[in-house]
Amino acid sequence: xxxxxxxxxxxxxxxxxxxxxxxxxxxxxxxxxxxxxxxxxxxxxxxxxxxxxxxxxxxxxxxxxxxxxxxxxxxxxxxxxxxxxxxxxxxxxxxxxxxxxxxxxxxxxxxxxxxxxxxxxxxxxxxxxxxxxxxxxxxxxxxxxxxxxxxxxxxxxxxxxxxxxxxxxxxxxxxxxxxxxxxxxxxxxxxxxxxxxxxxxxxxxxxxxxxxxxxxxxxxxxxxxxxxxxxxxxxxxxxxxxxxxxxxxxxxxxxxxxxxxxxxxxxxxxxxxxxxxxxxxxxxxxxxxxxxxxxxxxxxxxxxxxxxxx
Numbered sequence: 001x002x003x004x005x006x007x008x009x010x011x012x013x014x015x016x017x018x019x020x021x022x023x024x025x026x027x028x029x030x031x032x033x034x035x036x037x038x039x040x041x042x043x044x045x046x047x048x049x050x051x052x053x054x055x056x057x058x059x060x061x062x063x064x065x066x067x068x069x070x071x072x073x074x075x076x077x078x079x080x081x082x083x084x085x086x087x088x089x090x091x092x093x094x095x096x097x098x099x100x101x102x103x104x105x106x107x108x109x110x111x112x113x114x115x116x117x118x119x120x121x122x123x124x125x126x127x128x129x130x131x132x133x134x135x136x137x138x139x140x141x142x143x144x145x146x147x148x149x150x151x152x153x154x155x156x157x158x159x160x161x162x163x164x165x166x167x168x169x170x171x172x173x174x175x176x177x178x179x180x181x182x183x184x185x186x187x188x189x190x191x192x193x194x195x196x197x198x199x200x201x202x203x204x205x206x207x208x209x210x211x212x213x214x215x216x217x218x219x220x221x222x223x224x225x226x227x228x229x230x231x232x233x234x235x236x237x238x239x240x241x242x243x244x245x246x247x248x249x250x251x252x253x254x255x256x257x258x259x260x261x262x263x264x265x266x267x268x269x270x271x272x273x274x275x276x277x278x279x280x281x282x283x284x285x286x287x288x289x290x291x292x293x294x295x296x297x298x299x300x301x302x303x304x305x306x307x308x309x310x
Contacts, residue, residue: 004050
C-alpha cells in the first residue's frame with residue numbers, strides 16, 4: 001500500500017508545485033517540470049511514492065484566448081520524457097485531479113469543449129511522461145442541473161466525446177452531496193470508467209446506506225486485475241471557525257482536516273474484510289506533513305498497519 005498527498009509541499013521551503021506566474025509573464029511547462037523534478041527528489045528523501053501533480057502544470061495550456069500557450073507539451077517533449085523516466089526510477093505513482101471547471105455533463109457546449117480540451121491536455125502530459133495506466137485523472141460527475149438521471153446521462157455523452165486515449169486515463173469519484181457510489185457504478189456499467197472511493201464523501205452522502213466495506217469493494221472491483229486501485233482518505237475538520245466579525249461557528253464537515261485522525265484511519269483499515277490491495281491518497285490540508293505525521297502515529301499505535309505501507 002502506498003500513501004500519497006496532493007500538490008503542495010509544506011515540509012521543505014522553496015518547493016513549488018508549478019509555474020504560477022500570470023500569463024503576462026510567460027509561464028511555461030518547462031519551468032513547472034523543473035519544479036516537479038525537485039519535488040520528486042524530495043519525495044525520495046521522505047520515502048513517499050505517491051503524489052498528485054498540479055493540474056496547472058502547463059499554465060494556460062488550453063485557454064481559448066491565449067494560443068501562444070497551446071504548444072507547450074510539444075515544446076517540452078524531451079523534458080517530459082526525462083521527468084517521467086525519473087518518476088519510474090523512483091517508483092512514483094502519479095496522478096491528476098481535474099479542476100473544478102472541468103464538467104463533462106455541462107449543458108453549455110462551449111464549457112464542454114473547454115473541459116474536453118483540458119482533459120486532453122492532462123492526458124497528453126501523462127503520455128508524454130511515459131506513465132502507465134495507473135497514472136490517472138480523477139473527475140467528478142459534475143453538476144446536478146435539477147435532474148439527477150439526465151445529469152448522469154449527460155456525463156456519459158460527454159465522456160464518449162473524448163478520444164479513447166483520454167477515456168482510458170479517467171477515473172470517476174463520487175461526491176459528498178449529489179452523486180453517490182451507486183450513481184458512479186451506474187455510469188461505470190455504461191462506460192467502463194474506473195471508480196475511486198472517497199471515505200469522507202461516503203460518510204457525508206450515502207443515501208442507499210451502503211456499508212463502507214461494500215462501497216469500497218464496489219469501487220475496487222472496477223479496476224482491472226493487473227492494476228492497483230487508488231482511493232481517497234480524509235477526516236473532517238472539527239475546529240471552531242470564526243466569521244469576519246469574530247463570532248464562533250462550527251466547521252463544515254466536508255472540509256478536510258489539516259492532519260489525519262490516526263484512530264479513524266486505523267479503524268477504517270482494521271474493519272475491512274480481506275480484499276485486493278489499494279493505494280491511498282491522503283487529502284489533508286497539511287499535505288506531506290500530514291502523511292509523515294500519520295506514519296509516526298501508525299508506528300506508535302498500529303505498527304502492523306505501518307508494515308503494509310510502501
